[in-house]
C-alpha cells in the first residue's frame with residue numbers, strides 16, 4: 001500500500017539513498033519507497049564559517065553527499081540513477097553547530113550544553129535528478145526542515161549513564177530521540193522524523209511539486225523545478241489546470257511543423273498578454289459573478305446581462321473555456337471550480353480585487369517597463385500622468401474608487417496568505433500585536449484565529465481605517481481593533497509583536513530605517529517583528545517578477561533574507577528565522593535583543 005500517491009510516481013525509477021544512516025533507510029522504507037542504498041563518500045568537512053546560517057551548511061552538506069553519489073555511480077556502479085537523495089542532520093544551540101560526537105567526552109560536552117534548554121534540529125535534504133542524454137545532466141532541488149526540541153535538566157549520573165549506553169555516538173547532537181534519548185526530551189515542536197534524520201512530510205511535498213505540479217513537465221520529461229520551487233500552495237494547485245490547458249492549447253499541433261524552432265514554452269510567453277486580457281476583461285465585465293449567481297446561461301443571455309455584443313461575448317466565453325475558467329455544455333456556460341474558488345467577488349478566497357488592481361494599475365505600469373528598467377524608477381507619471389511623491393497618498397488614496405479597489409486588492413492577497421503567515425511561527429508568547437499598515441485587518445483576524453490569547457491592533461492611515469469596516473468578517477472579533485495614524489510620523493501603539501506584511505517592500509532603505517527605528521524604540525528585549533514579504537533568495541519566477549513589479553510601482557524593492565536581516569540588525573533585532581510558507585509570502589521573525 002502506498003499512502004502518499006507521489007511515492008508511487010517513483011516506482012520503476014532507480015532511486016538511490018546516498019546515506020549510511022539506518023534511520024533514514026527505515027523512514028523511507030516504511031513510507032513504501034523502493035531504493036538502493038549507496039552511502040556517500042563525501043567528507044563532512046565544509047568550513048562552517050563560510051555559511052550565513054546553520055541550515056545553509058546542512059543543505060550544502062546534503063547536496064555534496066548526494067552529488068558525490070550521483071557522479072560516482074555511472075563509473076563505479078555502471079548505472080545512472082534517476083534520483084539520488086542526500087541528507088544531513090545537525091543540532092544548533094548557543095550559536096554552535098553540533099554534529100556527531102567524536103568520543104564520549106565530546107558527547108558529554110554536547111549533552112551538557114543541551115541540558116535544560118531548547119535547541120533546533122535542522123535536516124538539509126538534497127534531491128538530485130539525473131537526466132541521461134548524450135551526457136548526464138544533474139538537476140538539484142534542496143530544502144531544509146527545522147524542529148525545536150527542549151531537553152529536561154540532566155543530572156551528571158543521567159548524562160553518563162546515557163553516554164555509556166553507546167547510543168549518542170552516531171547521532172547528531174549526541175542523542176537519539178527515537179530510542180533512550182527520548183527520555184531526555186520535554187517537548188518537540190515540528191516534525192519528529194526530522195529530528196530522527198529525515199523530514200518525510202516535507203520530502204513528499206517536494207516530490208509532489210516535482211512530479212505532479214510542474215506545468216511544463218510530464219512524467220517522461222521533468223523540466224525546470226527551480227521555476228516552481230517555493231511558489232505558493234495556491235499556484236501549485238493551479239499548475240495542474242495550467243498543464244491541462246497547455247495540452248489543449250497545443251492540441252493537434254506538432255511543435256516542429258507549426259512553430260518552427262519556437263518552443264511551446266516561448267510561444268506561451270509571447271501570447272501571454274492575450275491570456276491575461278481575457279481573464280481581466282471577463283472579471284471586469286462581471287462574467288464570473290454572473291455565472292456564479294446564474295449558472296447555465298448561453299452566450300446571448302450572458303451578453304444581455306453584461307451589456308455586450310453577442311459576437312464579442314461568444315469570443316470571450318470561448319477563451320475562458322479554453323483557459324479552464326469556464327465550462328460549457330451544449331452552449332450553456334458555468335464557472336469551473338477554479339473560478340468558483342478564486343474569481344467571483346464574494347468567494348472567501350476571491351482574488352477578484354487583486355485581478356482588478358492588476359488590470360487597472362499594474363498593467364498600465366508594466367507597459368512602461370522599459371522606461372522603469374532604464375530609469376530605475378516607478379512609472380506612475382507616464383502611466384497615469386501624475387507623479388507619485390507619496391505612493392499611497394498621491395496614487396491610491398486620493399480617489400474613493402481607486403482606494404477601494406486598492407484595499408480590495410490588498411484584502412484579496414491577505415486572505416489567501418494570512419493563515420500561512422499567522423501560523424508560520426510559534427507566537428504563543430506574544431499577547432499583543434500591532435499590524436502596521438494592516439489595511440482591512442485580514443491578517444489580524446487570521447492571527448487572532450490562530451492565537452487565542454493574542455489581541456491585534458491594526459494601525460493604518462485614517463482614510464484606510466474609515467473604510468475598513470466594509471471588510472470586517474461577519475463574526476467580528478473584539479480582539480482586533482483599528483487605530484488611525486501614519487507609521488512614519490505618529491506614535492506607534494504599544495505591542496509585543498509588530499507585523500509588517502508587504503510594507504517594507506514599498507519603501508527604499510532610508511524610509512525603512514525611519515520605520516524600523518520607531519519600532520526598535522517601541523520594543524523592549526524579547527519583543528519581535530514579523531515580516532511577510534516575498535524573499536528574492538529563491539529566485540522563483542514569482543519572486544523575480546514581483547521584483548519588477550516593485551520597480552514599476554513603488555519607491556521600494558523586493559529584498560533577500562539577508563538584506564532584511566541587515567536592515568533589522570541596525571535597530572537591535574536579531575535571532576532571525578525565516579519560513580518559506582509555500583504561499584505568495586515568506587514569513588520572517590526577528591527578536592529585539
Ligand SMILES: O=c1[nH]cc([C@@H]2O[C@H](COP(=O)(O)OP(=O)(O)OP(=O)(O)O)[C@@H](O)[C@H]2O)c(=O)[nH]1
Pocket residue numbers: 018019020021022023024039040044065087088089090100170171172175176177178181195196197
Ligand atoms: O534524534 C536523533 N538525531 C539524529 C540521529 C541520527 O544522526 C545522524 C546525523 O548524521 P548525518 O546527518 O551526518 O548522517 P550519517 O548518519 O552520518 O549518514 P550519512 O551517510 O547520510 O552522512 C543520522 O544518522 C540521524 O539518523 C538519530 O538517529 N536520532
